[in-house]
Amino acid sequence: MKDVYICSNPIVFDNLSILRNKDSSTSNFRRALDIISKALVYEASKELSLKEKDIFTPISKHTSFVIDDEIVIIPILRAGMGMLDAALSFYKDASVGYVGVKRNEKTLMPMPYYENLPVMSEKSVVFVLDPMLATGGSINYALDILKQKKVKKIVVLSVVGVNEGINLIKKHHPDVSIYLAALDERLNEVGYIVPGLGDCGDRLNKTE
Numbered sequence: 001m002k003d004v005y006i007c008s009n010p011i012v013f014d015n016l017s018i019l020r021n022k023d024s025s026t027s028n029f030r031r032a033l034d035i036i037s038k039a040l041v042y043e044a045s046k047e048l049s050l051k052e053k054d055i056f057t058p059i060s061k062h063t064s065f066v067i068d069d070e071i072v073i074i075p076i077l078r079a080g081m082g083m084l085d086a087a088l089s090f091y092k093d094a095s096v097g098y099v100g101v102k103r104n105e106k107t108l109m110p111m112p113y114y115e116n117l118p119v120m121s122e123k124s125v126v127f128v129l130d131p132m133l134a135t136g137g138s139i140n141y142a143l144d145i146l147k148q149k150k151v152k153k154i155v156v157l158s159v160v161g162v163n164e165g166i167n168l169i170k171k172h173h174p175d176v177s178i179y180l181a182a183l184d185e186r187l188n189e190v191g192y193i194v195p196g197l198g199d200c201g202d203r204l205n206k207t208e
Helices: 008-018 028-045 081-090 136-147 163-172 201-206
Strands: 005-006 052-058 060-068 069-077 098-103 110-116 124-129 153-162 177-181
Touching: 008 028, 008 110, 008 153, 008 177, 028 081, 028 124, 028 177, 052 201, 069 081, 069 136, 069 201, 081 098, 081 124, 098 136, 110 136, 124 136, 136 153, 136 163, 153 163, 163 177
Parallel strands: 005 177, 069 098, 069 124, 124 153, 153 177
Antiparallel strands: 052 060, 098 110
C-alpha cells in the first residue's frame, strides 16, 4: 500500500521478540519499545526536508545541510508515551502535544478525554506516536484534529499494525505516511492484534 513502510531490521526483529513475549519483564519491555521506536523515528526521518547552511570546520568553510522543518511530536496517551523519549532523542527542540483517547471495549470506538496541542504551522511535520495500530480509531481521531489545525505533513509511527487499522487511516487520510515495525495477521473478536503483544499501555505501565 502507498506510503506504508515496514522497518525490516535485525535489531527491530530481535526487540520485537521481547515485546511479544508475555514473560518479558517490564524493564525489558520498556527498553525494547524504546529501541524499536528509535529505529522507526530514524526510518521516518526521510520524510523531512533539508536546507543548506554554511559552517566552519577546524579546516575550512563548508556548506552543510540541516533539517528545515518544524518538528512536532504527538504521543497518543497512554501507550504513546513509551515512544516519546526515543523521538526526542533525535529532535531535542521539537514541540510536544498530547491526545488522550480510550477505546470503548464494547463498541471499539474511540473515546477522547484529553487534548493539549502546541501551535503548528504549514512548516510543521507532525509525528503521531502510538505503538498499536489496531482498529485505527484512536489514531484516526488524532489525525482528524491535526487536519483541523491545517497541518500539511503528518507521519504515523506504530510498532505493530494490521490491515484493518491501516485501511481506516488510508480511507480518511490517504496523504499520511505510516511506519511500522511489523504488519500482523488480524484483529481478534475483541479488537486485539493477533499475534500482537497484548495491551501495550498496561505492559508499559505495569498495570496489567
